[in-house]
Structure formats: structure tokens, C-alpha cells
Amino acid sequence: MSQNSPTGKPRKQIHLAAHFPGVNNTTVWSDPRSGSHIEFDSFLRFAQAAERAKFDFLFLAEGLRLREQGGQIYDLDVVGRPDTFTILAALAAVTDRLGLAGTINSTFNEPYEVARQFASLDHLSGGRAAWNVVTSWDAFTGENFRRGGYLAQEDRYERAKLFMRTTWELFDSWRGEEIVADKETGVFLADATVGTFERHDAQFDIRGRFDVPRSPQGRPVIFQAGDSDEGREFAAATADAIFSRHATLEAGRPFYADVKARLTKYGRTPEQLLILPAATFVLGDTDAEAREYADVVRRQQVSGQTAIRFLEQLWNRDLSEYDPDGPLPDVDPVVGENAIARGRASVRMYRDPLQTAKEWRELATAKKLSIRELMIEVTGRQSFVGSPATVAAEIDDLVQRDASDGFILVPHITPDGLDDFADKVVPILQERGVFRTDYAGTTLRDHLGLAPLEVPLPAGRR
């Protein structure tokens, strides 16, 4: 295989991660192969498949309130999930190298607690912890917490920044050489005041001594998912990897170029921030077989009922009387705060419901689509569909052409949905020389090609 990419540059090494299938309609629970999304055995099997395939890390999303629609708990998708820290710590026991990444929001937690949880996870996994910092959450979720949902959107973002800086200060309050544990002299600690911190800012008024000594990675690897201008800037300044939604060549390349270009002003190189889009896949023995199966999967993901519920999220009104196999409603969406769907990220994506409805109507008319057919058309289509050879070539192509540095793969079946990819696609990528055949290091920072942290840190990153 050629060592050079189509653009003539040395071939980039691809980063791959596995996202445990979660609480959304892309997770197909009606398939007979679909197992538990809660029992530990499912996480164990999923993690071990990812590690067998030498993936960089496993990723868990977060949700702190069950989603609702029309004033009722949404019951058509997988509902419920276990606690992120607990699952990741348990997975550390049954894996050796796989990175362990969790989304932990900064609104309904406190820095001291989150810092000690991530530092503990990093110790207990031998340096494999990663934190996906989410920057906002809603008052609906706040009803499960004593803090409540009082933070305004702009304050939540500010809080996220200050939250992260504060946790860094805590992580860095131990340099890593303080524990002497000399039984002869009786000196356990080289520094009597190690861990001392003080933080007084718009969000936090805290002081004391952090009680978790420096962990193998120093801090967890930091992931972010920001897509807005502000989010991209935040990631460029602070993150080690960014989770994007742009898994295509057309959308991926501009995003990639934009984000990487922002790094210079923070004194960072392009290698210090990886761009990892979330991606789905459907495999078949041939491309035609995969396409056929992909259609089946899409219809499993978008039942008639699911299509109506999707439409309600944009229309912001009860559409239960409509026939999913019939045309779109002729009434317009209700504009304003979404009262129908709560706790769903997708709702926030429809910034201009009337315009979106207009586009959907035009698309449905032009292609003669029913409600269900339209929803299959406009919601989350599969990223990679084809034979293992086709999918491997596409992934490699996207990475070499700088649409991404790799992908976070989301199978549609729990827990064994990754197996085919691990067993059939990964060997081809390895053969092409673009994916590791074994782990070169022990920590997640090693897998991601990130240099070890230096202590103390450069002022620009504090």
C-alpha cells in the first residue's frame, strides 16, 4: 500500500472510537439481536470488542432526565442509562488499554467533586480517562437537582469555562512527586500543603486542598462538542479532541480547516486538537447488500409513530391525528419555546421552524414523500454504507483529505453492533497502514498522539 495520501502528504493515522448506543431512535431495540443497554455484560462485551479492534476509546453520552413529549415520558426509543463514572470505573477492570470517555456536564456538578472523580478514574484505569465537557443544559433537567435550572444560557457557557479552568487548577495542584512514602524516615508527603487551591470568580468561591494526587495523565483528556463560533473557539483554546457532527467530505473539510486554523493563536499545533465526527455504519458482504440492509435499518429507526413524534418536535404541536403514510400537515409549526418535546437536543437544532417546515414541504412535494419517508430522508442518515472494503476506503479517504482525524462510531445494535466493524473493517484499515495493529502506549494520551502534560502548564492554557 502507498504510504502517501491522495494529496501527496504522508498518510495520516486514523483514530477510531466507539460510542455505546444510547437513548435515541438510531438505537434499534426491536431487532432480535438487540440486548440490554443497562446490564454490565453489555458494556463489557462492547468495550472488549472495541479493545480487540485497538480503538482509541469508548464513549458514553449523558442524560440527566428522561425525555418527554406531549407531557409524557417518551417511550418509543431506548429509555434510561447507567451512571457514567460508575460504568467507566467498572470497565477499567475488564479492559487494559481502551480509553474511557464520559460526558459530564458542568451545570449540575461542582468542580471539586468532578475533579476528584476524573482523577480517581484516571488512577483506577492507569491513565485512560477522558472528559467530554458539555457547556449547557436546560431547566427541565434542572428539576432533578437542588441547584435547579436557574442559569441563563450565557451564564451556563461562562460557568463551563470557569468550571474547566477550576478543575485544571485542582488537577495541577499536585505535581506528581509529592508522595514519598519512606517507611524509614516516616515521611509520607514531601510537601505539607500540596493540593492547596483558591478560586474566586463569577461562578466559584472555593478554597482548600485537593485530595487526589496527580493521576497518570495529569488530567483527563478533554473533549468538546462545540459547533458554534464560540464553541469552536473554546475547543481550540482548551480541548484535546472535538466531537463534530460533520462526517461527510463536504461538511467535514471546512469545519476541519476552520477549527485547526484557530489553534495558532493559542500557541498550539494542529496535532494537538483532533477532529472526530460521530458516524454510523451499515455493513454488507457487497455494497448492494449493505444498501438494502441500510434501508431496513432506517425503517426500523423511523417507524410511523417515530416519524410523527419527530415531526411534532419541529411543529411544536400535537400531530397524533396525522397518518405517517400520508402528506405533511398543512398547518404551520407553533413558533416559540418548544412545549411539546423536552429534553431532546434535536429540538434546539430547529432554530427557524417555519423555514425548516417550508423546506421539508418542498422536499416532500418534489420527491412525493409521506411523513415517514420524509423523516427517513431528513434525519440522521447513515455515514458509511457498503462492503467492509468500501467503508474502509471511504473512512481512509475522508481522513486523508482532512475532513476528520478519525471517527466515533455509533452502532445501531447493543451490545454486539461493533463486532462486524471490528472484525471486518479494521483489518483492512490496518492493511492499508492507516490504523494501529497494537497499542503503542498505555494511556489515552498515547493513543491520541498527544504529548504528556508538562507541569506547570504554559500560562496560555491555564
Place this chain on the structure above:
Amino acid sequence: MPAPLPLHLAVALEGAGWHPSAWRDPRARADELLSPAYWTDLVREAETGTLDLVTVEDSLGIQTTSPDGPDDRVDQVRGRLDAVLIAARVAPVTRGVGVVPVATVTHTEPFHVSKAIATLDYVSRGRAGWQVRVSPREWEAELFGRRTVPAIGSDLDAPESVAAMEELFDEAADYVEVVRRLWDSWEDDAEIRDVATGRFVDREKLHYIDFEGRWFSVRGPSIVPRPPQGQPLVTALAHRSVPYRFAAKAADVVFVTAHDAEEAGRIVAEVRHEQAAAGRQDEPLHVFGDLVVFLADDERAAAERKAHLDALSGTDFTSDAPVFVGTPGGLADRLEDLRGAGLTGFRLRPGTIPHDLEAVTRGLVPELRRRGIFRERYDAPTLRGRLGLERPANRYAATTGGAR
């Protein structure tokens, strides 16, 4: 003569042991206290003794000898890992022993603790518990900066101290109530995966807990389905009337620190009285006696072990709990004596680890078995089952209607 009731046995794991100089014991793994292998080995050792459970100590603030804040000592263990994560890390590599981490209530969110312990129950397949701890220290409140805490003065029996304690433990009681409701907020058969109707869950079997109290309002339901045990084991350490009342109301196991049989009898009577006052007289509530133990094959060697550690630390070791120094056989006698006063089990705090932990599992346990008062093997798959506690009915299951 009827066969004696089996005795329940736990160990409390803390760093290198409960003696402040334990880390200097020749066998102490002082530079491994933050490693997963250390904790895995300890919990597996407890499991070789078929102990009911291990508790994993924790606190929010750094270890200190001062009530007013961190001290500047460098001759004792400082630094620790989050106990819930330690418990989760050891759960998949053990099969029998219960795992019961400390989680503090005063500054944390009940929703988070509820889902963490529920998940610990999943990853341990029904062996999870929780030791509830309040955090009355102002310097610990400053780590969070969200609130102040009612100050408990140095005279614990002064009315202001009692009032402050009541406030902290009333909040803890509300906290446990929120956590327990969240554990029940999914009925056991809520997940239906009904392909015909397209419904993954039966939403009638998911319940808003709608807790409204002085400290919390929590809506629910939990995001974690009801854990394997239904209700993981709730435990608490208690030294005086206010926490006895709390534990009698909220816990499944209360750890007490009776120094002799007479005191044990008094405490048990008070706990039982409070249990009845809380309307729980028909529910099992275990009262375990806590003891710090320094063990050796003969009494003199045990005394020398402790004396050596005391010399290293420069003071005679004392504890809230009684300190036992002697042989496993002597300890067995002591436990039998205390048990006669109504304690249903014991939690032993090893003075040094691994030495005193192994003396429990390899010395005390065989002795108790010889006396016919301790199990030969795990006889129930869940922690509750082992303690004779049934899997509780779901408080919401009997109601009609369910969630909206």
C-alpha cells in the same frame, strides 16, 4: 439448644489501615494506595473470608487530624481516591463480597448518588450498598462554596450542637428518602420492548418522585432502571442519639461503637426504640459493632505491633470505636460477648493492611466457623439476601395510574 444465629462480618477499608502509622508497617503497600491492584487485592482478600461486605472509606476533604481543616503533617497518609469509583473498579473482578462505598450527602446531589449506587448494583450484580456520611465541617463546605453548614461545637451535648446535628441529619434523612424513591421510580418490569406497539417502556411503570422538602425538590424518575436488589443496602455510622434516630429511620445497617456489652445493650435498645418510633419495627435493621483490630498469633505480639506503631506516630492510638489488641481467638470471644447484647454483626477496621485484614480472613474467620457461627460459603447471590433482607416491593408498584 438452638443453633446460634449466624454472625455477620464486614471490614472497613481505609488507606493503609486505621492506625495513622499503618503505612510504615513492613508489609504495607504505602506507595500503591492509589493503584487499582491494591484495592482489588484487598477486596478479593475479604472475599476469601466470605465476609458479608467491605466498606470503602471516603471524605470530601483531605485527611487531617484537625477538626478545623487540613493539618500540615507529612508523616501520615494524605490523598485518596473516590470511594464509589474504587467500589466500581473492584466489582467486576469479585463475585461474592458486598461493596459499600462512603458517599457524602451534605454537598452532593441525591440524583447523582442515586444513579451511581444503582449502577454499582448493576456492575456488582446485586452486591452494592452505600454508607451515608454527613459533612459538618466548614472547611469542607469551602471546597464547594455553595453553602455554609450548621456548626457543631466541641461540646457535642450542648443544645446548639444537638440542634446543628439534627439539621444535618434531617437533611440526610431527606436525602436518603430521595435516593430510595429514585431507586423505586422504575417498576421492575417497566422495560417492555413491545414491538407490536412500538413502545420500549411502559410509561405507566415509570414514576415521578416529586420530592419537595426543605433542602431538595427532585422530580424524577431516575435515569437508571431499578437496580438488581431493588434497594441497595443503606448503611451509616452512628455515635449518638441524633444519628441513631437517623439510621433507625433511613438505614438497613447501622454501625455503632459500643465499648462493652453493657454499652452495646444500651445502644441497641435506643436504636430499636427509634426504629419503632419511625414505624419500622417490623423491618430488619442490622446493628453492627465497629472495632479497630490489631491482631497476631499471640497477645504479646499483637500488643507489640500496636506499641510499635504508636511509637512511630508518637501517641497512643485511640479511636471512636473500641480498639481490640490480641489474637483472633480472643477477638472471637469478644465478638460473641458483644453479640450477646444484641449486635447482629461486626465491622472490623484493620489497624494495618494487609496484616490485620489477613488476620481477620485467615485467623478470625476459621475460628468463627469452628464455633459454628459463620458461613462456610456465600449462600445468597445478593448482599441483601446474605443479610436476610428481602428484595423490597416497589413503593410505587401498588399505586394505580403511574406517571402522567
